[in-house]
Amino acid sequence: MSRVKLFALQALVAVVAIAIWWIGSSVKIGGVLLLPPFFFSTPADVFSRVLRMVASGAVWPHLGVTLTETALAFVIGAAGGILFGFWFARKPMVAAVFDPYLKMVNALPRVVLAPIFMLWLGLGIWSKVALGVTLVFFIVFFNVYQGVKEVSPVVLANARLMGMNDRQLFRHVYWPSALSWMFSSLHTSVGFALVGAVVGEYLGSSAGLGYLIHQAEGVFDIAGVFAGMFVLAVFVLIIDWGVTALENRLLVWRPQAPTGHD
Amino acid sequence: MEFADATPAAEERTAIRLDGVRIAFGQKGQPAYEAVDATSVSVDESEFVSIVGPTGCGKSTLLNAVAGLLKPAAGRVEIFGRPLAGLCREAGYLFQQDAVMPWKTALDNVALGLEIAGRPRAEALDEARLWLARVGLARFAERYPHQLSGGQRKRVGLAQVLIRHPKILLMDEPFGPLDAQTRQIMGNLLLDLWAADRKAVLFVTHDLEEAIALSDRVLIMSAGPKARIIGDHTIDLARPRDAAEIRLDPRFHELHRAIWSELRAEVVKTYGEDAA
Numbered sequence: 032m033s034r035v036k037l038f039a040l041q042a043l044v045a046v047v048a049i050a051i052w053w054i055g056s057s058v059k060i061g062g063v064l065l066l067p068p069f070f071f072s073t074p075a076d077v078f079s080r081v082l083r084m085v086a087s088g089a090v091w092p093h094l095g096v097t098l099t100e101t102a103l104a105f106v107i108g109a110a111g112g113i114l115f116g117f118w119f120a121r122k123p124m125v126a127a128v129f130d131p132y133l134k135m136v137n138a139l140p141r142v143v144l145a146p147i148f149m150l151w152l153g154l155g156i157w158s159k160v161a162l163g164v165t166l167v168f169f170i171v172f173f174n175v176y177q178g179v180k181e182v183s184p185v186v187l188a189n190a191r192l193m194g195m196n197d198r199q200l201f202r203h204v205y206w207p208s209a210l211s212w213m214f215s216s217l218h219t220s221v222g223f224a225l226v227g228a229v230v231g232e233y234l235g236s237s238a239g240l241g242y243l244i245h246q247a248e249g250v251f252d253i254a255g256v257f258a259g260m261f262v263l264a265v266f267v268l269i270i271d272w273g274v275t276a277l278e279n280r281l282l283v284w285r286p287q288a289p290t291g292h293d
Numbered sequence: 294m295e296f297a298d299a300t301p302a303a304e305e306r307t308a309i310r311l312d313g314v315r316i317a318f319g320q321k322g323q324p325a326y327e328a329v330d331a332t333s334v335s336v337d338e339s340e341f342v343s344i345v346g347p348t349g350c351g352k353s354t355l356l357n358a359v360a361g362l363l364k365p366a367a368g369r370v371e372i373f374g375r376p377l378a379g380l381c382r383e384a385g386y387l388f389q390q391d392a393v394m395p396w397k398t399a400l401d402n403v404a405l406g407l408e409i410a411g412r413p414r415a416e417a418l419d420e421a422r423l424w425l426a427r428v429g430l431a432r433f434a435e436r437y438p439h440q441l442s443g444g445q446r447k448r449v450g451l452a453q454v455l456i457r458h459p460k461i462l463l464m465d466e467p468f469g470p471l472d473a474q475t476r477q478i479m480g481n482l483l484l485d486l487w488a489a490d491r492k493a494v495l496f497v498t499h500d501l502e503e504a505i506a507l508s509d510r511v512l513i514m515s516a517g518p519k520a521r522i523i524g525d526h527t528i529d530l531a532r533p534r535d536a537a538e539i540r541l542d543p544r545f546h547e548l549h550r551a552i553w554s555e556l557r558a559e560v561v562k563t564y565g566e567d568a569a
């Protein structure tokens with residue numbers, strides 16, 4: 032499919048969805064509105080709200096807070112995941128001892144941790160960062176662990192016969208392999224860092240996109256809720272594009288999976 | 294290229310010596326599988342020796358023992374007269390499967406052996422370019438392994454091994470997955486490179502013609518379990534050889550007939566077992 036045609040179809044989906052929303056919320060069918068504006072707002076209201084948020088500059092500080100929390104959660108969670116992933120993969124004994132506890136903590140729905148983090152770290156950004164870290168850490172940890180474990184034994188034997196010492200094996204074999212696994216889950220882990228930040232803000236804070244949405248909900252300002260969600264969605268899309276670009280740069284050595292694009 | 298023989302007289306002329314080697318694989322809840330037993334092999338310096346045998350008889354296992362990747366349950370492995378302890382540092386090993394690093398370009402893969410030995414990167418890269426040219430891949434230096442064909446990947450592997458100038462070359466069905474024409478081209482390439490500084494080569498293949506065309510000696514390995522060397526044929530064809538044309542030589546046919554009559558029985562044995 033050509034790029035232009037794909038884009039046209041993608042735009043068509045948006046147009047149809049907005050049209051249905053607009054008709055449902057402003058044209059009476061059989062005497063009733065199918066999507067009453069009190070519950071669903073209207074496309075025009077939401078759009079003008081978004082414009083006002085952006086034009087007045089009110090949204091930028093909140094975006095900045097959410098972005099900071101997301102970045103911190105990702106960096107800290109990934110660093111921890113890489114460190115522990117390597118450690119556990121190289122020390123099977125340690126991995127065996129901690130295995131049940133890791134599984135236990137990972138099975139825990141993280142939302143229940145949010146109030147605890149707020150108690151410990153206050154209502155500022157760090158309680159949100161902590162929530163994101165608990166999500167990012169496990170994804171990166173499991174991938175790095177797998178990446179180290181799954182190094183092809185033949186490649187490893189070849190490297191050792193070449194005369195590599197432990198440090199060189201790490202640099203030329205384990206690290207690239209672990210990194211490739213980590214990057215293959217980059218979309219998920221960055222996404223979870225954002226989820227941690229927004230959910231944390233939603234549950235208690237004074238800044239951020241999650242806070243904006245929560246505020247609007249508190250006063251039944253549906254246009255505000257939708258406007259907040261829209262900004263969040265655009266924000267996610269932009270981050271996702273960035274991750275894809277980074278991935279393409281860092282994983283050039285990997286065979287490209289065939290895609291529908293181009 | 295001149296090859297000055299600088300080895301002191303006292304040093305062994307035998308590069309590889311296996312003596313009564315037994316290799317067993319432990320299996321959970323079952324008696325260990327004795328893949329190789331009572332196997333003795335010796336390869337002299339500058340000698341090209343091939344091992345042929347039915348698939349699954351233990352050829353790779355034997356090479357792994359020479360490389361020090363596997364420890365024999367009994368018997369001795371000596372490299373240049375010294376008992377092998379740990380990995381064999383003198384050996385370059387071209388594995389049956391792809392063993393180049395998928396995350397490095399062809400050039401970086403070839404330079405790697407020098408880099409880890411402490412050579413400055415620029416120097417290592419220059420020499421790697423030279424070796425890539427020697428194996429006919431000068432234009433593919435910046436490609437990653439997945440962007441190369443199977444035969445090209447094997448050539449990267451060959452350059453990666455040869456750039457370290459190992460005294461012993463272990464090759465495990467290196468041309469196995471390639472088509473017949475490419476195999477012959479690779480065979481000639483190998484003969485050329487080997488003629489430049491004759492290393493001791495232990496070459497494993499299931500292709501008897503290839504073994505005869507390349508080697509000074511062809512060893513026959515029996516079907517497993519407890520595989521042994523059951524035949525040792527000297528190939529008295531003149532060198533330099535052309536891996537393709539030598540197959541038309543009448544002497545080639547004589548040798549082929551003699552060795553095949555012995556090998557056949559072993560191949561049939563393996564088939565019989567698999568069919569049963």
Ligand SMILES: Nc1ncnc2c1ncn2[C@@H]1O[C@H](COP(=O)(O)OP(=O)(O)O)[C@@H](O)[C@H]1O
Nearest residue numbers: 318326328347348349350351352353354355517
């Ligand atoms: N790690 C292993 N564990 C158990 N059996 C093995 C292992 N590696 C090889 N074998 C067995 O040893 C025999 C010889 O294998 P191999 O040396 O790979 O044969 P080939 O001659 O085809 O290279 C085969 O029967 C194989 O199943």
Ligand SMILES: [Mg+2]
Nearest residue numbers: 352353389465
């Ligand atoms: Mg094999």
